[in-house]
Amino acid sequence: MKFYWINQANFSKEYQQGIIQASVDSRNHARLRLLDIRKGDVIFSFSTQGFQAVLIAKEDGIQRHEIQGVSCVITCDYYLLEMPISTTVVVSATSQYLDRLYSPINSNGKRNNGYVFPIPLEMSQVLLDMSQCSFDIIRSSVECSAAPRRLGSINRLIRDSNLAKEVKVLYGHTCQVCRTPLITPQGYYAEGAHIIPLGQPYNGADVIGNILCLCPNHHVLFDSFAFSINDNGQLVGLEGNVFIHPNHQISRKSFSWHRDQFGLIGLTLVKRRG
């Protein structure tokens, strides 16, 4: 997987079409850079709004031969930041990586003429941290390539707040239910699970007391009310106990809400299976 910076002067048009492109009249280097892109590569999008989206290529860059000449179009998943981050802020955080000959931004913070620029891994980590997308969003691109894009999951991933990160750090990125560390080439992987979901219709709070650190399997099971948790940490619908860190005050209201849902939905599922 490689990382790129893209200066999208026509952001809204390309976003609506879900593509990045170099048309036949593009400068040659723009097209050549697009041809380097491979499915799954991560592209950080900048326009006059600043840093506004993280894109994941859904296919390899391949030359298209048209009557007028050669072009290249790549379909991408667009993950919008909730708020664009000004280019000045990004430049100050990444200036040490921007002094190269072929750089997306010049020393005055003005965008250079090129379209796509490869960037080093260290710089992409800074941009991922700024976007709060973390590793979750990249992982989801692997899922997206196999399954149709699901807006619900994208919203959840974008909302992986600093608080969710804090909870994951508290548990060393290890699931509170199975305590099994999931080790990827990028490091330990876990998910911040909101007990009462954020947004409509439940409007759960984005507070530490409403967040658990779970592995992807237990996250899905918990969100679908396949099991629930008693106030003392005892699992309902599964054997055993959830591990609760002494510094983690979990909201009783959240647990109680989840058990109510489990009672309504989970038990119906058990009945159906029976």
Ligand SMILES: [Zn+2]
């Ligand atoms: Zn687990």
